[in-house]
Amino acid sequence: MSSPPEPLITAEALTVTLGGRTLLDRIDLTVQPGEVVTLIGPNGAGKTTLVRAVLGLVRPTSGTVRRRDGLRIGYMPQKLSIDGTLPLTVRRFLALWRPVSAARIDAALEEAGVAHLARSPVQSVSGGELQRVLLARALLSEPELLVLDEPDQGVDVHGQAELFNRIDRLRRAHGCGVLLVSHDLHTVMARTDRVVCLNGHVCCSGRPEDVSRHPEYHALFGRHAAELAIYLHHHDHAHTGDGRVVPGADCCDGPGHHHHEGEHHHG
Amino acid sequence: MDDFMVRALVAGCGIAALAGPLGSFVVWRRMAYFGDTLAHSALLGVTLGFLLGIDPTVGVVAVCVVLALLLTALQHRRALASDTVLGILSHSSLSLGLVAVAFLKTLRVDLVGYLFGDILAVTSDDILRIYAGGAVALAGMALLWRRLLAVTVSEDLAQVEGMPVVALRLAFMLLIALVIAVAMKVVGILLITSLLIIPAAAARRFARTPEEMAAFAAVIGMAAVVAGMLASLNWDLPGGPSVVVAAAALFLAAQLAPGRSG
Numbered sequence: 203m204s205s206p207p208e209p210l211i212t213a214e215a216l217t218v219t220l221g222g223r224t225l226l227d228r229i230d231l232t233v234q235p236g237e238v239v240t241l242i243g244p245n246g247a248g249k250t251t252l253v254r255a256v257l258g259l260v261r262p263t264s265g266t267v268r269r270r271d272g273l274r275i276g277y278m279p280q281k282l283s284i285d286g287t288l289p290l291t292v293r294r295f296l297a298l299w300r301p302v303s304a305a306r307i308d309a310a311l312e313e314a315g316v317a318h319l320a321r322s323p324v325q326s327v328s329g330g331e332l333q334r335v336l337l338a339r340a341l342l343s344e345p346e347l348l349v350l351d352e353p354d355q356g357v358d359v360h361g362q363a364e365l366f367n368r369i370d371r372l373r374r375a376h377g378c379g380v381l382l383v384s385h386d387l388h389t390v391m392a393r394t395d396r397v398v399c400l401n402g403h404v405c406c407s408g409r410p411e412d413v414s415r416h417p418e419y420h421a422l423f424g425r426h427a428a429e430l431a432i433y434l435h436h437h438d439h440a441h442t443g444d445g446r447v448v449p450g451a452d453c454c455d456g457p458g459h460h461h462h463e464g465e466h467h468h469g
Numbered sequence: 470m471d472d473f474m475v476r477a478l479v480a481g482c483g484i485a486a487l488a489g490p491l492g493s494f495v496v497w498r499r500m501a502y503f504g505d506t507l508a509h510s511a512l513l514g515v516t517l518g519f520l521l522g523i524d525p526t527v528g529v530v531a532v533c534v535v536l537a538l539l540l541t542a543l544q545h546r547r548a549l550a551s552d553t554v555l556g557i558l559s560h561s562s563l564s565l566g567l568v569a570v571a572f573l574k575t576l577r578v579d580l581v582g583y584l585f586g587d588i589l590a591v592t593s594d595d596i597l598r599i600y601a602g603g604a605v606a607l608a609g610m611a612l613l614w615r616r617l618l619a620v621t622v623s624e625d626l627a628q629v630e631g632m633p634v635v636a637l638r639l640a641f642m643l644l645i646a647l648v649i650a651v652a653m654k655v656v657g658i659l660l661i662t663s664l665l666i667i668p669a670a671a672a673r674r675f676a677r678t679p680e681e682m683a684a685f686a687a688v689i690g691m692a693a694v695v696a697g698m699l700a701s702l703n704w705d706l707p708g709g710p711s712v713v714v715a716a717a718a719l720f721l722a723a724q725l726a727p728g729r730s731g
Contacts, residue, residue, distance in 0.1 A: 254625075257625075259625055259628060259629070277626060279625060279626065282622075282623055285496075285498070285621075287669075288621065289679060290678075291677075294678065297615075298619040298622060299619055299626065339626075
């Protein structure tokens with residue numbers, strides 16, 4: 203068997219302080235190829251700061267962030283505000299980031315389910331549509347790592363399930379690892395290999411079902427966490443976009459089922 | 470038509486052609502007040518140029534770039550709101566320029582000319598300067614166009630995609646400094662920003678792509694130059710302000726005209 207592949211990203215003792223306040227305190231984090239890692243934590247826990255440090259948008263005060271050489275990252279930001287005076291169609295928006303053919307752009311929009319928006323001004327699309335446009339954009343670079351910062355922001359509950367199913371499907375099709383920020387473990391639980399519970403420092407991490415039983419997790423999420431345990435127990439299926447129920451076998455039949463050997467590092 | 474009138478039109482149209490695309494970026498990036506602040510520092514650049522015995526254009530570009538860097542550093546600290554920082558630097562640099570001019574008793578500077586422009590006094594040298602500087606600036610913009618748009622849409626996304634965001638931001642500031650330096654004599658440092666912003670704002674309703682907006686802004690700017698100069702000649706009005714008034718009138722007319730959808 204070959205040696206374990208190099209992680210896509212590795213953060214070691216990553217610390218970020220801003221104006222005397224410690225936002226991140228000695229964080230260790232890795233994302234392996236093809237792995238889905240979810241960051242959860244309350245507001246102000248430093249989830250977005252951690253993601254930004256991983257992306258190189260925030261400089262660590264101490265500690266290190268290593269990205270694999272030449273790592274292609276597809277970043278889907280929490281929100282995007284483009285001045286209304288810029289005449290920019292969705293299609294043109296996708297063309298700004300790297301030289302890509304019109305055919306690739308149309309294929310990416312198709313894949314994200316927003317082909318009909320190609321000619322719309324990017325400022326005019328709704329919150330849920332914009333998330334899918336941003337997903338299409340992130341996938342254009344054929345990323346090895348998808349970084350999604352609360353992709354369900356401004357999306358209604360039905361839309362959230364649809365969006366997460368789509369993300370799950372696409373990241374499998376493209377074979378990329380995922381670093382996902384969520385404020386809520388419920389929606390992402392079944393599609394996650396590993397959960398990192400953050401509150402300035404790493405409270406606990408591991409497989410979702412282990413984290414949901416962890417005392418630190420309960421301390422952080424309280425009553426909410428208890429609900430989750432029940433939820434986990436019952437949740438053996440997933441919903442498709444049109445509300446059909448599909449067996450959960452393809453997404454939650456135990457850890458690491460789609461990994462190569464050597465990547466087993468869960469828990 | 471008199472020679473000075475021809476020179477004024479050639480110079481004005483050259484500046485409008487440059488201000489169209491650059492002004493569009495100023496509007497998209499919401500940097501109108503930023504541009505104004507840089508322009509206000511231009512007088513200081515002129516005086517420094519005279520003091521050091523270098524070309525005033527070089528002096529203006531240098532002072533603008535220093536101020537732009539200072540602004541970026543101050544805004545980064547976030548101790549004060551951005552518009553407060555801009556207000557402080559804008560007015561202190563203008564006043565510093567005025568004070569410096571007063572100190573140079575041996576130097577005779579046409580203050581009103583620098584503040585409000587003196588388009589009828591444009592020389593062939595000025596025209597050469599405008600077209601040479603303009604060609605460099607337009608070539609630079611064409612080269613960086615896609616990246617400048619990307620950075621305008623989202624600096625974060627651009628950086629994750631590996632674009633040199635800081636260098637692009639500096640390049641954009643340098644372009645603004647260059648426009649201020651070459652346009653100063655024509656419309657004056659107090660009115661330069663209007664030539665960047667008003668034509669671009671007027672063009673918005675008719676444009677469906679960034680390039681269309683830039684091109685329409687250039688054409689609207691040229692129309693404002695021609696109309697303003699004719700009015701100035703006919704009724705003996707100050708040149709620079711007449712051009713700006715014409716641009717404002719075109720902006721108003723554009724708001725009433727039926728726009729294009731999309």
